[in-house]
Amino acid sequence: MPRYIALLRGVNVGGNNKIAMPQLKAALEARGFSRVVTYINSGNVLLNSDWAEPSVRQICEETIQASFGLAIAVCVISAVDLADALAHAPVWWEAGEAVKHNAIFVIPPMTAADICTQVGETQPDYEQVACHGRVIFWSAPLKTFSRTRWSKITQHKAAYAHITIRNANTTRKLTAL
Numbered sequence: 001m002p003r004y005i006a007l008l009r010g011v012n013v014g015g016n017n018k019i020a021m022p023q024l025k026a027a028l029e030a031r032g033f034s035r036v037v038t039y040i041n042s043g044n045v046l047l048n049s050d051w052a053e054p055s056v057r058q059i060c061e062e063t064i065q066a067s068f069g070l071a072i073a074v075c076v077i078s079a080v081d082l083a084d085a086l087a088h089a090p091v092w093w094e095a096g097e098a099v100k101h102n103a104i105f106v107i108p109p110m111t112a113a114d115i116c117t118q119v120g121e122t123q124p125d126y127e128q129v130a131c132h133g134r135v136i137f138w139s140a141p142l143k144t145f146s147r148t149r150w151s152k153i154t155q156h157k158a159a160y161a162h163i164t165i166r167n168a169n170t171t172r173k174l175t176a177l
Contacts, residue, residue: 001034001048003079005174006060007105008043008072009164019043019068027067031059039177043072044170046079046177053078054108075105075164077134082175085135092128093137094168100145101168104136104153110162112136118159123149136163 011017021038024045028036033047033056049056057076064072077085085103094101106112112131122129127140127148140148154160166174 001050003035003046003048004053004056004076005079005082006045006047006056007075007077007164007166008045008060008064009075009107011043011072012041017070017072019064019070019072023067024064027063028060031063033059037177039174040170042166042170044166044174046174057108073107073161073164075107075134077105079175081133082135082171085132086171086175088132089137090128090130093130093139094172096139096141098142099139100142101137101139102165103168103171104138104150105164105166106134106136107162107164108134110159115159115163118156119153120149123147127151 011019021041025036025038028045028047033049035048037046038044051059053076057074060074060076061072064070106115112134115136116131126144127138127150129150130137138150140151145151
């Protein structure tokens with residue numbers, strides 16, 4: 001049975017869109033998912049299902065709406081695809097001290113290429129960006145972080161609505177789980 005990672009967008013951030021992870025786990029199990037595990041409080045869920053990825057996403061979103069009254073976008077990626085993306089992560093991702101490393105997960109129907117086009121050219125003096133599948137790898141030194149194009153992704157509303165971001169540590173841990 002395939003293993004998926006469901007990444008809830010904007011959950012438990014700044015006191016908004018509060019969802020208790022034990023309740024989320026129970027709600028997803030009630031919908032037929034198995035081996036449901038949550039990781040930290042920011043909406044990371046690992047689960048098994050025979051359903052295809054688009055169905056897993058739809059059922060997760062419907063379950064969150066029905067159980068918590070929240071319209072939350074969910075990015076679903078198979079454990080195999082996430083492991084493949086990490087195997088193709090650029091050598092600079094996670095390298096260096098005082099550097100912020102993020103994985104940006106693209107929520108369909110957008111693609112990584114669509115997001116990159118909307119955000120625009122990188123600022124090579126301040127950031128590095130590479131893509132593999134639906135994952136965009138982004139690194140920027142903390143001291144110049146605010147000068148990067150990708151730190152301003154919230155200004156690109158169409159792009160921002162179709163992504164969810166996890167730091168490198170969380171991304172690696174999800175793969176290990």
